[in-house]
Amino acid sequence: MPAPDSRYAVRSREVAAKVFEDEVVVVHLGSCTYYSTSGSGADAWTWIEEGRPLAEVAATLAERYGIGLERARADVDRFAERLLEEGLVDLAVDAAASLPPPAPSSNGRDYAPPELHAYRDMADLLALDPPLPELDRPAWRTAAGDDGRE
Amino acid sequence: MTVGSSALRVSGSPEFDLLLESARPPSTVRLQALPTQLDWSRVLERALEQGMVPLLHRRLRDAGWEGVPAEVRAWLLERHEENRRRNRLLTIELLALLDRLAEAGIEAIPFKGPVAAATCYGDLDARPFGDIDLLVRPADARAAIRCMARAGYDPLIPLSATQRAAFLRHRTEYPLQRPARGGIVDLHWEIFHHQFCFPLAPDRARIRTVTLAGQPVQTLGSEDQLLMLCAHAAKHLWVRLEWVAAVAWLVDRDRDIDWEVVGTRAGALGGRRMVELGLALADRLLGMRVERWDAREDRMVAALRDEVAGRLRDGSPPPEDWWRFYLRTRERRRDRARFLARTAVIPTIGDWRMVDLPPALRGLHYALRPFRLLGRGIQALRPDLEDDAPRS
Numbered sequence: 295m296p297a298p299d300s301r302y303a304v305r306s307r308e309v310a311a312k313v314f315e316d317e318v319v320v321v322h323l324g325s326c327t328y329y330s331t332s333g334s335g336a337d338a339w340t341w342i343e344e345g346r347p348l349a350e351v352a353a354t355l356a357e358r359y360g361i362g363l364e365r366a367r368a369d370v371d372r373f374a375e376r377l378l379e380e381g382l383v384d385l386a387v388d389a390a391a392s393l394p395p396p397a398p399s400s401n402g403r404d405y406a407p408p409e410l411h412a413y414r415d416m417a418d419l420l421a422l423d424p425p426l427p428e429l430d431r432p433a434w435r436t437a438a439g440d441d442g443r444e
Numbered sequence: 445m446t447v448g449s450s451a452l453r454v455s456g457s458p459e460f461d462l463l464l465e466s467a468r469p470p471s472t473v474r475l476q477a478l479p480t481q482l483d484w485s486r487v488l489e490r491a492l493e494q495g496m497v498p499l500l501h502r503r504l505r506d507a508g509w510e511g512v513p514a515e516v517r518a519w520l521l522e523r524h525e526e527n528r529r530r531n532r533l534l535t536i537e538l539l540a541l542l543d544r545l546a547e548a549g550i551e552a553i554p555f556k557g558p559v560a561a562a563t564c565y566g567d568l569d570a571r572p573f574g575d576i577d578l579l580v581r582p583a584d585a586r587a588a589i590r591c592m593a594r595a596g597y598d599p600l601i602p603l604s605a606t607q608r609a610a611f612l613r614h615r616t617e618y619p620l621q622r623p624a625r626g627g628i629v630d631l632h633w634e635i636f637h638h639q640f641c642f643p644l645a646p647d648r649a650r651i652r653t654v655t656l657a658g659q660p661v662q663t664l665g666s667e668d669q670l671l672m673l674c675a676h677a678a679k680h681l682w683v684r685l686e687w688v689a690a691v692a693w694l695v696d697r698d699r700d701i702d703w704e705v706v707g708t709r710a711g712a713l714g715g716r717r718m719v720e721l722g723l724a725l726a727d728r729l730l731g732m733r734v735e736r737w738d739a740r741e742d743r744m745v746a747a748l749r750d751e752v753a754g755r756l757r758d759g760s761p762p763p764e765d766w767w768r769f770y771l772r773t774r775e776r777r778r779d780r781a782r783f784l785a786r787t788a789v790i791p792t793i794g795d796w797r798m799v800d801l802p803p804a805l806r807g808l809h810y811a812l813r814p815f816r817l818l819g820r821g822i823q824a825l826r827p828d829l830e831d832d833a834p835r836s
Contacts, residue, residue, distance in 0.1 A: 310540040312657035314532055314568075321536045324596065326624035328533050417625035419530050420574055 296374055299347045302383035309382050311343065320382055320410075328413040329380065334359060335408035337396075338373050342383065345391055348374055354396050359405035373408040380412065454729055456757040459486045463496050464729060466503035467689035469696035472731040475503075478511040488519065490759050495686030497523050498570050528569050534558060534627045535568060535656050538576045541595065541629065542661065545580070548591040553579045553646060555635065555672060559663040562654045564673075564690045566697060571686065575628040579646065585633040589618060596622050597629060614791060635672060639786045640770070641779040642675050642715055644668065650705070666698040667705045674722035675715055678773040681762040682725065682752040691722045692732035703736045714776040717745055721773060724749040729756070744772060 304311065311320040318336040320329040331339055334355055341351045348370055356366035377383045455461050458479040465476060491500045501520045509517050535558040545552045554577065561571040580588045589612075600619035603611055612618065616634035621627070636642045650665030664672060670691065677687040695701065710716040724745055726732040748769075755762065763769055767787060771780050 310536045312532075312536050312539065312659070314657055319532045319536060321533055321540075323537065323540065323622065323626065324624060326533075326622065326626040328529055330529075413529060416529065416533055419526055420533075420625065420627055 296348055296371055296385075299349060300374070301345050301347050301386040302342050302374060302377065303345065303386040303388075304343050304383055305381065311339065313340070322380070322382060325381075325414075326416045327380075328416050329382070330411045330413070331409060333403055333406055333408070334369070335373065335410060338370055338408045339377075341396060342374065342377070344393055345386060346393060355408075358396075359403075361405050369407040373410065376410050380410070454753055454757060457486075458482055459490060460757050462487055462503075463490060463494065463500065463685055466491075466496060466499045467685055467692070468730045469689070469693045469732055471696050472692075475507055478507075480511070484513060484516045486759075488516065493684075493759065494756065495572055495684040496689075498527055498572055499686065499689060502570060524569070527572055531558065531561065531568050531571075531573060532657075534573065534576055537627050537629075538578075539656060539659055539661070541576070541578065541592070544595045545578075545588060545591055548587065550580055550584045550588050550591060552588065553651070553662055553664065555579060555664050555669070556676070558656055559654055559661060560669070560673070560690060562656060563652070563663065563666065563669060564693045564697070568656070571690065575630055577630045577632060579632045579635060582633040585612065585618070585631070588631055589620070592620050592629065592631065598623060600628060610791075636675060636679070639783065639790055640675070640679055641774070641782045641786070642713055642718075644671055644675065644713060644715075647705075647709070666694060666701045667709060670694060670701065670706055670722070671710055671713070671715060671719060674718045677722060678718045679770060681766055681769050682721075682756075683762050685729070685756050688722070688725045688729055688756075692726035692730045695723070695726065695732060695734055703734070703738070707738060714774060714779040716740070717742060717775040718773050720745045721748050721752075725752060728753055742775070744775075748772060 308324045309320060309322055311318060313319075313336070316336060317330055317332045318339045320331070320339070321327070322329070337355060337358065338351055341354060342348075346354075349367070352366040352370040353363060355361070355370060356363045359366075374383075378385075454464070459482060461476075462478065462482065465473065468474075487500070488497075491497045497520070501524045504512050504517070504520065512520075538554055538558055542552055542554070556577040557573040557575065558568060561568050561573065565571060578588075597620040599608070600621050616637045617630050617632040620629045620631060635644045635646075646664050646668055650667055651662050652665050653660045653662055655661070663669070673687065673691050673694065677684075677691075680687075682688070706719060707716070710719045720739060720742060723734055723737055723739070727734075728749055754760070767783075771783060774780050774783065
C-alpha cells in the first residue's frame with residue numbers, strides 16, 4: 295500500500311492522456327493500450343497527474359462525493375496501485391509543487407469507486423473492418439417477401 | 445448553383461434514402477419516419493462500404509432508435525464504441541506527436557483524420573478514420589522523420605538505406621508506425637504526390653485553429669480544406685458517401701468560407717472541376733446548395749456527378765481504370781498530360797523495392813518504370829496498396 299504522502303508522476307514519454315467530455319483517456323503509446331476512466335476515476339487521475347499526494351487526492355474525493363475518508367483512501371490506493379502496475383505512472387521523486395485546492399464539486403454525480411478500463415485490442419481495431427451482424431434471416435422481414443421491400 | 449440537369453434518380457431504395465438522410469448536414473436534414481420494411485443487412489453493408497456507420501448511428505440515435513431492430517442497434521452501438529475509442533486514441537497520438545515535433549522546432553499541420561472530423565462535423569466521433577496525416581515543410585521532412593524515430597516510430601515499409609534515400613527524394617510522404625501497431629502516421633511534405641499534379645500548399649494566412657480534447661491545433665483553412673477534400677475524393681473515385689457528407693457539412697458549418705478564394709486557388713491549381721464535382725454531389729445527393737459559388741457550365745461535371753451518384757446509389761464497385769476517372773476530373777489538358785506522363789515514369793514503392801540500385805544509378809528507376817508498367821500491362825496503372833495506391 296502506498297504511503298499517504300506518496301505522489302506519482304505520469305510516464306510522459308510513453309503515456310499520453312486527454313480529457314474528452316467527462317472521460318479521461320490514457321494511452322500507453324508503447325503498448326498501444328487504451329485506458330478509460332470517468333467520474334471519480336477521472337477526478338483521481340487529474341489530481342494524481344497534477345502531482346498531488348495520494349492523501350490529498352483521497353481527502354478531496356471524500357469531500358467532493360460526500361463519502362468517508364477511509365473509504366476514499368482505500369479506493370484511491372487501489373486505483374493508484376493499478377496505475378503503477380499498468381506502467382502509466384512512477385513514484386515521484388521531485389519536491390511537491392504548491393497547488394491550489396481542486397474545486398469541491400461533483401456535479402451532482404453519485405459516487406462509484408474509481409475504475410480503470412483497459413482495452414488491449416486497439417491494434418486489431420486499427421487494422422480491421424468489423425464483421426457484419428448475423429442478419430441472414432432477420433425476424434423483421436415479412437413472411438411474404440424475403441428481400442425486406444414491398 | 446446549377447451544374448447541368450439530369451434525369452438521374454438519386455433515390456434508389458429506402459436503404460439508400462436512409463443513408464442519404466443520415467449524411468445530410470443540419471440545415472438540410474428533414475428527419476423522416478423509417479420505412480417499415482428495410483433490408484437492414486443492405487443498410488449496414490452499404491454504410492460500412494461508404495464510411496457512413498458513424499453518421500447512421502447518429503441519425504438513428506437522435507430519432508430514439510425507433511423502428512430499429514435490437515440486433516442492428518446493438519451492432520451500431522458496438523461499432524460506435526469502437527470508432528470512439530479508435531478516434532480518441534489517434535487524437536491522443538496526434539497531439540503527443542505534435543508536442544514532440546514542436547519541441548524539435550518543427551511546425552506540423554495535421555489534416556484529414558481528427559481535424560477533418562472536428563472541422564466538418566464538430567464531432568470527433570462522426571467520421572471513421574484509421575491513420576494520422578501530418579504535413580511538414582519539405583526542408584523539415586528528414587528532421588521530422590528523425591524526431592519520430594526518437595519517439596518510437598519505425599518506417600512502415602522496410603527499405604534499405606539506398607532505397608530510403610531515393611524514396612525520400614522522389615516521394616512526398618513517408619508512412620511510419622510504432623512497433624505496437626498503433627496508428628499509421630503518414631508524414632507528408634506535400635499534401636498530394638506530384639503524380640496527381642495538384643500542388644496544394646497550405647495558404648498560411650488562412651490557417652485555422654480547432655480544439656481537439658481541449659488543445660488548440662492548427663490546420664488548413666476551410667478553403668484549403670475544401671480543396672483537399674474534393675481532390676482526395678477525386679483521387680479515390682468518390683467511393684464513399686461520407687466524403688460527400690464531409691464537403692456538405694464543412695460548407696454548412698463554416699458560413700465564412702471565402703468562395704472567391706476557393707475559386708481563385710482552385711483555378712490556379714487546375715482543380716476547379718474537382719471542387720465543382722464535390723459541390724455538385726453535395727447539392728444533388730444531400731440538398732446542400734451553395735448560392736455564393738460561381739459555378740461554371742461544365743458538362744463533364746454533370747456526367748461525373750451522375751456517374752458517382754449512380755454508383756453510390758447502386759452500391760456498384762468503382763471502375764478499375766481509376767486513372768481514367770481521375771483524368772476526367774481535371775480540366776486542363778496540361779495537367780492530364782502530366783498526370784499520365786508522371787504515372788508512367790515516376791518510380792513507385794514497388795519499383796524501389798524491386799530493384800535496389802546504388803545511389804549513382806538511382807535515376808535508372810525512371811527509365812525502368814515504363815518497362816515495369818508494360819510488363820504488368822495496362823492493369824499496372826491500377827491502384828494497389830504497395831504501389832501507386834490511392835489509399836483512403
